[in-house]
Amino acid sequence: MRIVLDETRCSSLGLCEAVAPDLFEVGDDGALRILDDNPGQQRRGLVLDAIQACPTGALSLQE
Amino acid sequence: MTVLDASGQTRADRPYDPADLSSHAFWRSTAVEREQTFARLRADRPVSWHVPVEDMLMEDPNDQGFWAVTRHADLVECTKRHDDFLSGEGIVMESIPQELLDAGQGFIAMDPPRHTKVRRLLSSAFTPKQIGRINDQIEANARRVVDDIARLGEVDFVHTVARLLPMHNICDMLGIAPKDREHLAHEAQYAGGWNDPELMGDDDPLTRMGESAINIAVLAQKNLDDRRAHPGTDLLSALVAAEVDGEKLSDAEITSFFALLTVAGNDTTRQSLSHGVRALTDFPDQKAWLMADLEARMPSAVEEMVRWASPIMTFRRTAARDCELSGAQITAGDKVVMFYASANWDTEVFDHPERLDLSRSPNPHVSFGGGGIHHCLGNQLARRQISALWRQLLTRLPDLEAVGAPDLAVSTFFHGVNHQTVRFTPEGSS
Numbered sequence A: 001m002r003i004v005l006d007e008t009r010c011s012s013l014g015l016c017e018a019v020a021p022d023l024f025e026v027g028d029d030g031a032l033r034i035l036d037d038n039p040g041q042q043r044r045g046l047v048l049d050a051i052q053a054c055p056t057g058a059l060s061l062q063e
Numbered sequence B: 001m002t003v004l005d006a007s008g009q010t011r012a013d014r015p016y017d018p019a020d021l022s023s024h025a026f027w028r029s030t031a032v033e034r035e036q037t038f039a040r041l042r043a044d045r046p047v048s049w050h051v052p053v054e055d056m057l058m059e060d061p062n063d064q065g066f067w068a069v070t071r072h073a074d075l076v077e078c079t080k081r082h083d084d085f086l087s088g089e090g091i092v093m094e095s096i097p098q099e100l101l102d103a104g105q106g107f108i109a110m111d112p113p114r115h116t117k118v119r120r121l122l123s124s125a126f127t128p129k130q131i132g133r134i135n136d137q138i139e140a141n142a143r144r145v146v147d148d149i150a151r152l153g154e155v156d157f158v159h160t161v162a163r164l165l166p167m168h169n170i171c172d173m174l175g176i177a178p179k180d181r182e183h184l185a186h187e188a189q190y191a192g193g194w195n196d197p198e199l200m201g202d203d204d205p206l207t208r209m210g211e212s213a214i215n216i217a218v219l220a221q222k223n224l225d226d227r228r229a230h231p232g233t234d235l236l237s238a239l240v241a242a243e244v245d246g247e248k249l250s251d252a253e254i255t256s257f258f259a260l261l262t263v264a265g266n267d268t269t270r271q272s273l274s275h276g277v278r279a280l281t282d283f284p285d286q287k288a289w290l291m292a293d294l295e296a297r298m299p300s301a302v303e304e305m306v307r308w309a310s311p312i313m314t315f316r317r318t319a320a321r322d323c324e325l326s327g328a329q330i331t332a333g334d335k336v337v338m339f340y341a342s343a344n345w346d347t348e349v350f351d352h353p354e355r356l357d358l359s360r361s362p363n364p365h366v367s368f369g370g371g372g373i374h375h376c377l378g379n380q381l382a383r384r385q386i387s388a389l390w391r392q393l394l395t396r397l398p399d400l401e402a403v404g405a406p407d408l409a410v411s412t413f414f415h416g417v418n419h420q421t422v423r424f425t426p427e428g429s430s
Helices: A015-019 A041-053 B024-028 B031-044 B072-080 B098-104 B114-123 B128-133 B135-149 B157-162 B164-174 B178-191 B205-229 B235-241 B251-266 B269-282 B284-292 B294-309 B379-396
Strands: A002-005 A024-026 A032-034 A059-062 B047-050 B066-069 B154-156 B314-319 B323-325 B328-330 B335-339 B401-408 B417-423
Touching: A002 A032, A015 A024, A015 A041, A015 B128, A024 B128, A041 A059, B047 B328, B066 B072, B072 B323, B072 B335, B098 B205, B098 B251, B114 B235, B114 B251, B128 B135, B128 B379, B135 B157, B135 B164, B135 B379, B154 B157, B157 B164, B157 B269, B157 B417, B164 B178, B164 B235, B164 B251, B164 B269, B164 B379, B178 B205, B178 B251, B205 B235, B205 B251, B235 B251, B251 B269, B269 B284, B269 B294, B269 B379, B269 B401, B269 B417, B284 B294, B284 B379, B294 B379
Parallel strands: B066 B335
Antiparallel strands: A002 A059, A024 A032, B047 B066, B154 B417, B314 B335, B323 B328, B401 B417
16 A cells, blocks of 8 residues: 655645654645655554545545 | 526525524524524525625625535535635625735635645644644643633633633744734734624724724734844744745735734634633533543543534635535525534534533544635644643643633624633632
8 A cells, every 4th residue: 555645735734744743744844745655554544544634635545 | 697597596586595594693692592593404404595694794786695504514515625615705704895805814715726835835834843843832821821810719711811822822923022912812803703792892893804904914014024134933934935936925915824823823712712611611520531531531622622612603605606515506606604513513423412522532523624725724733722721720720610601702703702700719729
């Protein structure tokens, strides 16, 4: 699985980062960086929570 | 021009729903009373067409009414369809002159693509990391506010606590001098307070709103000039230095963001704190539950307090094109109003919404918005402030409780509390 970011949708609110701070980081320039786009199946639940938390639907999971 | 919708009706011919969401009497009543109307609409007519709000701020011959979106699912859908439902023509139920929209609503009333760029610029000041960096400051402000009341035993909670904490935090972020803060917080109230007799007195609403926009702009300009000469680490300094598409933001744009942040920063968390103190008094078992394990239970408690307060009751959109929402045929140009308090009480989503349940999980309340591009920028700041304050209050003044009914503000926008007396055993008296 791989976490995919649609930069045109991202508003850099950081709700994903609030859920999983070791996977997502909004930098001081306001751009979201995915720190680990393939964190492994055992963290799938957390990844789904972070994707779900995004208000603009900018994150998705590619199997 | 005659505008026909898909059912062949003109907007002027469209029959109005009999439920009253438009009168002064409706907005002067309480949330519990309003909920009776919302519950009927959610059950039978979830997207319904209503007569214009009573006593509009200005004559608007195009204003023939508004659609009311009352269900949680429909509110979320409406929020996400930002191409169909625009913010650029105003975000409150009432029609407002364009100059005032420009002055006060900042990027909240912007649409993509400019919204996306400007919003990202401001987001960088509100990320979890940035808010984490100022957490000590938020905690210190909460401590200071409670220090100042701790020995008094009885105070107006709104005036001495709920109003001051968000004011200091947003002003710290913007770098506003202490002497200017009370003035700024007071002026911010006019952005949504035009129906409130206590706030307005004998002032003409539209005139006073205009004055408030000017007063805020004057203070913004003073601070802008100062930051250009002496850049600091505050948000205004960052806005002065920032560029969008290779161009600096104009003073008018920065002033408008300043006004938006001032209003959104002051008048929302204030309501969550004020309704929260009443709720914890009315549900003592919930207060006891929270106090039994304060740190672990605070996150879910904060979410429920924010749901309970529904600090902003409505946001408006304007239909960009003829379209459908939950079976309703909407015509280009129609006002579409989302009712957040109603969505937060939707029994399709919330089990016993009338009960304060600090352990509620999941809690998909819409108090920060129904998702989408306008989702509350300050949500992390709000959450931190609410938890910081309750941590102080529940450890230092554990028997603090609301006394008497809250004195509610009258507004179609803010779910405001003007006064709420609280009583407690003074700190250090035992």
